[in-house]
Amino acid sequence: MSHSLVSFDFQQLQSKWSALWLQKNLYAVPSSSEKPKKYVLVEFPYPSAAGLHMGHCRNYSMMDVYSRYFRMKGFNVLYPMGWDAFGLPTYNYAMKVKRDPHEVSAENVLVFKRQLQELGLSFDWDREIDTTDPQYYKWTQWIFVQLFNHYYNAEYTREDGGKGMARPMEELQIPPEVSDEGENAVREYQDLYRLAYKAKMPVYWCPFCKSGVANEEVTAEGTHERCDTPVEKRELEQWMLRITAYADRLIDDLTMVDYPLSVKSAQSNWIGRSEGITITYPVKGTDHSVTVFTTKPETNFGATFIVAAPDSNFIKTHSDLFPNKEAVDKYVSESLRKSDIQRLAEGKTKTGVFTGMYAVNHFTGKDMPIYVSDFVLGSVGTGIVVGVPGHDLRDFDFATTMGLEVVRVIVGEDKDESFIKEKAQIIQEGTVVNSDFLNGMNADDAREKIMSVIEEKGYGKRQKNYKLRDWVFSRQHYWGEPTPMVYCEHCGWQAVSFNELPVELPRLDDYAMGEDGSSPLEKAEEWKKTTCPSCGGAATRETDVMPNWAGSNWYYVRYLDPKNDNELVDKKVVKDWMPVDIYDGGSEHVTLHLLYSRFIYKFLYDLGTVPTQEPYKVRRIHGVVLGPDGKRMSKSKGNVINPDEIVAKYGADIVRMYVMFMGPYEGNLAWSDETLNGVRRFLNRVSDRIVEKIASPAVSEDTKITIQLEVLAHRIGSDITALKFNTSIAALMEFLNAHESVSWTNKQIATFLTILAPFAPFLAEELWSQLGNSESIHLEQWPKTRENDDSGTIEIPVQINGKIKARIHVEKNMSQENVIALFIKENAQFADAVAGGKVVYVPGKILSITAQG
RNA sequence: GCCGAAGUGGUGGAAUGGCAGACACGACGGACUUAAAAUCCGUUGCCCAAAAGGCGUGAGGGUUCGAGUCCCUCCUUCGGCACCA
Numbered sequence: 001m002s003h004s005l006v007s008f009d010f011q012q013l014q015s016k017w018s019a020l021w022l023q024k025n026l027y028a029v030p031s032s033s034e035k036p037k038k039y040v041l042v043e044f045p046y047p048s049a050a051g052l053h054m055g056h057c058r059n060y061s062m063m064d065v066y067s068r069y070f071r072m073k074g075f076n077v078l079y080p081m082g083w084d085a086f087g088l089p090t091y092n093y094a095m096k097v098k099r100d101p102h103e104v105s106a107e108n109v110l111v112f113k114r115q116l117q118e119l120g121l122s123f124d125w126d127r128e129i130d131t132t133d134p135q136y137y138k139w140t141q142w143i144f145v146q147l148f149n150h151y152y153n154a155e156y157t158r159e160d161g162g163k164g165m166a167r168p169m170e171e172l173q174i175p176p177e178v179s180d181e182g183e184n185a186v187r188e189y190q191d192l193y194r195l196a197y198k199a200k201m202p203v204y205w206c207p208f209c210k211s212g213v214a215n216e217e218v219t220a221e222g223t224h225e226r227c228d229t230p231v232e233k234r235e236l237e238q239w240m241l242r243i244t245a246y247a248d249r250l251i252d253d254l255t256m257v258d259y260p261l262s263v264k265s266a267q268s269n270w271i272g273r274s275e276g277i278t279i280t281y282p283v284k285g286t287d288h289s290v291t292v293f294t295t296k297p298e299t300n301f302g303a304t305f306i307v308a309a310p311d312s313n314f315i316k317t318h319s320d321l322f323p324n325k326e327a328v329d330k331y332v333s334e335s336l337r338k339s340d341i342q343r344l345a346e347g348k349t350k351t352g353v354f355t356g357m358y359a360v361n362h363f364t365g366k367d368m369p370i371y372v373s374d375f376v377l378g379s380v381g382t383g384i385v386v387g388v389p390g391h392d393l394r395d396f397d398f399a400t401t402m403g404l405e406v407v408r409v410i411v412g413e414d415k416d417e418s419f420i421k422e423k424a425q426i427i428q429e430g431t432v433v434n435s436d437f438l439n440g441m442n443a444d445d446a447r448e449k450i451m452s453v454i455e456e457k458g459y460g461k462r463q464k465n466y467k468l469r470d471w472v473f474s475r476q477h478y479w480g481e482p483t484p485m486v487y488c489e490h491c492g493w494q495a496v497s498f499n500e501l502p503v504e505l506p507r508l509d510d511y512a513m514g515e516d517g518s519s520p521l522e523k524a525e526e527w528k529k530t531t532c533p534s535c536g537g538a539a540t541r542e543t544d545v546m547p548n549w550a551g552s553n554w555y556y557v558r559y560l561d562p563k564n565d566n567e568l569v570d571k572k573v574v575k576d577w578m579p580v581d582i583y584d585g586g587s588e589h590v591t592l593h594l595l596y597s598r599f600i601y602k603f604l605y606d607l608g609t610v611p612t613q614e615p616y617k618v619r620r621i622h623g624v625v626l627g628p629d630g631k632r633m634s635k636s637k638g639n640v641i642n643p644d645e646i647v648a649k650y651g652a653d654i655v656r657m658y659v660m661f662m663g664p665y666e667g668n669l670a671w672s673d674e675t676l677n678g679v680r681r682f683l684n685r686v687s688d689r690i691v692e693k694i695a696s697p698a699v700s701e702d703t704k705i706t707i708q709l710e711v712l713a714h715r716i717g718s719d720i721t722a723l724k725f726n727t728s729i730a731a732l733m734e735f736l737n738a739h740e741s742v743s744w745t746n747k748q749i750a751t752f753l754t755i756l757a758p759f760a761p762f763l764a765e766e767l768w769s770q771l772g773n774s775e776s777i778h779l780e781q782w783p784k785t786r787e788n789d790d791s792g793t794i795e796i797p798v799q800i801n802g803k804i805k806a807r808i809h810v811e812k813n814m815s816q817e818n819v820i821a822l823f824i825k826e827n828a829q830f831a832d833a834v835a836g837g838k839v840v841y842v843p844g845k846i847l848s849i850t851a852q853g
Numbered sequence: 854g855c856c857g858a859a860g861u862g863g864u865g866g867a868a869u870g871g872c873a874g875a876c877a878c879g880a881c882g883g884a885c886u887u888a889a890a891a892u893c894c895g896u897u898g899c900c901c902a903a904a905a906g907g908c909g910u911g912a913g914g915g916u917u918c919g920a921g922u923c924c925c926u927c928c929u930u931c932g933g934c935a936c937c938a
Contacts, residue, residue, distance in 0.1 A: 004891075144913085200886060262857045262933080278936080294938060307938095350936085375936050385938045394936050403927075437856050467937055587932075663865060666858095668931095675865065678877045681892090727867070730876035737876090797872045802919065804872060840918050846871045850918045 010651025013762045014748040018117060026776060027122040031560070031573050033076035035059050039577055040067045040079045041616070043585040043593075044129075046087030046548075047108035053265050054625045054641050054671065058124050058659035062622065062725050063584050064121045065660065068758035069720045071122075072782040078577065080559040082129035087548050088209065088227075091479035095512060101479045102507075105132055115643060120652050120777070121759045130480075131551025136558065139500035139568045140550050141484040143600060144473075145495040146607060147196035148485070150154065152245035160613065164249060166195060166606035187492055195242045195435065195603070196473070198493060203472050206232040210513040211476040212236050217592070234517075238474040240543065241481060242601045244634040247466045249613075250598055259329040263590045270591045277451050278382060279460040284367060286321065290314055290359050293381030293465055296391065296447035297454060301435035302409035304361050305368050305387040307352065307398065309376040310335040313385030323356025328372055335374040350375050350398045362459050367783060369716070373398065383836050392469060394540060409435050411445055431479070452563035471596070473547060478511045478520040480545030488532035488539040497533045503826050519543040552593060553600040554819050556580055568609055575611045579583075580626075583616040590621065618806065620723060623667040625659065630670040653760035654680050660725035660759070675756025682733055683760060689740045690749060690767050698743040705739055709751045710786035716755055746771060751783045790844075798823060799848045800833060808847070816841040823847060 021027070035124045043062050045056055060081075067079035085105045094101035109130065116123065128134055151172050156165040159678040169190055178189045191197055193270065203212045208229035217225050222276070224231050243250075251271050276295035283290055290306055308314045310332040322328050331353040352373030361369045369388070375394055376385050389399035392409040399406055410430040433440040437453075438446040454460045482503045484496040496503055508525035511520055521527070521543035532539040554568075560577045561569040585593075594616075601615040614620045626632060627639025634640065647655050658679040663669040712735050744752070749771060757764035768777035790812045798806040806827050810819050819841050824831045833851040840848040 007891095260858090265856055268934055272934085272937065274937070296938080377937070380937045382938095387938090392938075394938080398934090444883080467934090591933080652870075661865095664867095669864085669865070672865070672878075674878050682877090684892095695899085726865095727876080730867075733876055795872090799871085799919070838918055840871095842871055842919095846916050846919080848871080 001396075005649075005680060006654065008651075008763060008766070010653065010762065011803040013766045014118065014120070014652055017762050017765050018120065021776070021778075022117075023124075024776070025126070026715075027079075027124050029076065029078050029080075029124045032576060035074055035076040035091075037577055037581075038067075038070045038075040039580045039582075040070070040077060040794065041580045041583045042079075042081075043583075044082045044084050044552070044555060045112060046089060046481055047086045047105065047112040048087070048089045049093045049104065051106055051634075052113050052643050054643055054646075055118075056660070057119060057643050058430045058625050058662075059584060059586075059622050060116065060121050061119065061656040061659055061816065062665060062723070064119075064656075065725060065728075065758040066582070066720055068122055068518065068761070068778065069717065071778075072754070072758070072780060073717070075566040078127075078559065079124065079189070080127045080129075081116065081121075081123040081125075082127075082555060082559065083112070083131065084107065084548070084555070085130055085132040086480050086546075086551050086553050087679050088477075088479075091477060092227075094479070099475060100358065100507065101504075102132070102513060105141055115647075118647055118652055118717060119656060120645075122761075124370075127562050129555060129558050129562050130154060132479075132851060134502040134504050135565065137481040137551065138163075140481050140498070140554070141501050141503060141700075142498070143554065143604070144546070144550075145484055145498070145501075146239060147603065148194055148493075150195050150497045150603075150606075151190075151193035152195060152242060154245070154737070158758055162249070162613075164245070166245075168601055169194065184492075186408050190311065190493070195245065197240055197242065198237060199240050200235060200237040202233045203236050203238055204231040205236070205517070206231050209477075210517050211471055212238055212474060216348065222707065225233065233715070234311060236474075236517075238472050238486075239542075241471040241473045241599075244468055245601050245678050246602055247273065247468050248274060248464075250595065253598075253602075253613055254516055257614050257617060257619070258617075258623060263594070263619060263621065265589050267595060270468065270595060274465045275462070276465060277452060277460050279362075279386065279456055281368070281369070281386075281459075284358040284360050288321070290370065290384055291382050292384045293461070293463065294386055294448070295465075296388065297450050298432060298443055299388040300361070300386070300450060301363050301392045301438065301470065302388045302390045302407040302717045303361055303364075303386045303406060304366070304389060304399070305402075306370045306406045307373045307376050307385050307387055308355075309378035309383040310372055310374055311378035313378070315372055316386055317353075318357075319355070324354055325356075327353045328355055340373070341346065344724040346799075349402050351647065352402065362454075362457070363490075365444060366448065371398075372524075379469075393401075407434060409433060431726055432669045438817050439456065445705060447710055473550075474544035475515065475547050476517055476519040477545050478505070478508065478513070479588070479715070480548065481505075481550050482521070482545055485542040486530050486532060486539040487542065488535060491532050491539075494539070496535050500533075505545075519545065521545070542591075544655055549593065549596050551837065553597045554604065556597075556615065557601075557604070558586040560649075567603075574609070574646075578610055578756060579612045579615055579617045582618045582620060584620050584622055586624070589622050591617075594619070620665070623669060624665070625662075625669055626670045628671045628673070646676075650676070650680060651762070653763045654683055657683065657729055657759050661729045664726055665723040679729075681737070683763060685736060685740065686756065686760075687763060687767070689736065690753070691742050691770070693749055694746075694767070697749065698745055701745050701748070703749055705742075705744060706751075707786060708788050709748060709755070710784050712784045713751070713755055714785035714787055717782065720758070729837070732759070753777060754780050794844060796844065797846055799846060800830065802848075805830070812844050816843075819847060 034803060040062055040063055049783055067077045071077045090105050090108065092100050094104040121377050129135060149169055150166040151169055153167045154164045156167060157163055158165050172190060172193055172498050174186055174189060178185050203518060206213050206219050206224040206229050207827065208227045213224055213231060218231050223229060228773050251268045251273055254267060274295050276293055277297050278291050280291040282287045319328060348371060352371045355370045355372060357370045359370055361368055381605060387398060387441060389395040389396040389404060389406040391410060411433055412430050428442050432441050432443065432446045438450060441449065453463060455462065466688060482505055484501060484503045485492050489493055506524040508520060508523060516794050528541045528543065530539050530541050557569050557574060561573050562677060564570055597615060601610060604610045605613055627637065631637060631639060656677040662675055712731060716728045753764050754777060755767050765777050793809050793811050795807050795809050797804045798808060808823050808826060810822060820834060820839060824834055833849055837849050837851040
């Protein structure tokens, strides 16, 4: 491999300096310090067999510059790294090559670590964590046990004044009629409230991964987001986490954090809170009733029918009463066979069957026929909706198909009461009509009014509804944290006691998943056998493991105290460091990982383990490095750029600076060898010119260069703070372009190298030592800064009626009067314009004149 | 449909309401070289032969001495959510 393209011997520099930095443990971060703290977090990678991706290089390099800058500014900066090694890719790969995932994972970690170290990233390796290390997952399991041992008291007022808190199970009030029935009844009652609970329910199942997957991991196309296989639904008994208990806090606390608006809205869309009311209508001729949920009760005078979902409880429990039972049963069994995806694919034509029963509208007294239709989802609200065809597009479609009455109850300014489809919606700021006591009110007031009436008369109750579902937390895999639960015939599910943690993953002869979907751990007969923590009798271990999110929910807390064997984290240490000051990551994690980790962190907050309500003060979303063809890099497209090859060819400094220079932080940017060449030329010039300047430094100081260096230090500092790494590098280039042909003093050379150091740590260190320094440049303070050069003269444009007509040289601090006088002296032809017009002088920027007429 | 982001040269992209196109790539011309690579110098938004001049930040309005930037109305692209009641 030829180095002739690079004018410095980067291989020699890298091996020399990285060895020395490691030996001196240059980037070790003390847990406590007089300095202000800054916690810089990047998403930790799963170490796949393919090695580091170019995207990792870019993201970690950018935040490395950020960390190095703040270190030089006097902060105690924590920039840690670890391994999210329980990822599915590692497991799938191990299965493919038929090896123990432990071994494969350990090898991958070594490759990743070597690659990261070669890039000169300033991680504190003493704090390295690995989610597959039993000393780490001991605490992942501990969190699970705590979830099992707590319930959510939504009425509890916390110390911070907020409402709702996880409380120990012992505090849960057991109704007397339950405790009268004995121990088993009490246990069953408690199980209904635990934050981790086992439930048999239809869950998505991935036939490729042979495992259940969370709703959140299924794409809109109905495929598993990890492997793109279409998912099925199966009934499985699974551990669930009651994330829904935290739904309000997960939405409301977004006001406490600085995330991009798009991220906040993705989070709250995902949780999908809607506020409305339930209404219970009597079923005509029976003593039964039907309960709907609606967010638009002000339209209730326009309600003309009721529709229940095929899988709703109402249909299940009333089917024998329906006059049209036969037709209903047929429809229900047909639609239950269809998947959600199928139903949606069948298009907009609504189908349904009349049950033969009627509900009575409280307000109009009219009979509303009760239908069953699959456009209503059993899992949403009460699984039953009230049809208001005048103001809902779906209801309108259904009414049209079934020939049902349409009543208009809200009109816009045009007062048009016709029933065309386009008008079948709520009119913003509309006026209520045809609605008795609501007539003439605007829609918002009418909603409040009718909700109060509904509650007063006992027809229903205000309620919040969420799209968010509880989190399926079981996977039928091998490569995950064992769920620390045992099953006892007498005592039911019991948590493993603290001194038994961690429950280690047993080694197996065959790690493959069972064809029937059973966990590979089912085969660990000896491991499965255990004793019940409660009665001491024989018990069996849970064989499902946790999903790959489990370890990444809380890893940023463990970095603070990675070797603590007595607590998840030391109380004082976590108080000193949290929250994370900036969390850099990808857009693919803005819903799931962010939501899950915020949930678990809030739970830890309720336990008193962590000191703040939110884990991440600032979240930023970096862009993606695309292949040279502008598409996402992938093996199958053959457009993958391998970091090892590029680093071997150009060296770490050039690669680091190129990936930052290629475009803005948040941009998705195509790889370009040509642009990389520009950076290579720049660093060659830096090396060549600085070596020359060291050989013959200036004898007397050119203060202009000194001032320009101070301006440069300021500009780059503020650019780095704003994550504008591309323009920082442009500023370095501009400076060298302007001053490369003259000699600098040693002091000036030193300052320039200090500013360069965060970007090109190896070359800067080398030239620094050639300058005669024995300590590392990376322990230097950031140089003196100056906001702008306000000495000397400057050329400014003169704008007349919006057009540049002249240029004048002015002193930077000259007054408006003097500038105008100077202008007229040099440009007498504009004297009249100035005298009769409006004149604005923006110091150092522009002189603007607007002539009259 | 709802929510969010973004539209600037041949390309990636700069620009606290103040000289649009910084910086870099590419292209063209030149120097060096037997030649290539590497390096160095010059030109490079568009129109016009050039100068002068004019036109230019998706479109159209507006605010302002001054708008890529702020406001209104559109268009287009990308991302997220979606028969969510």
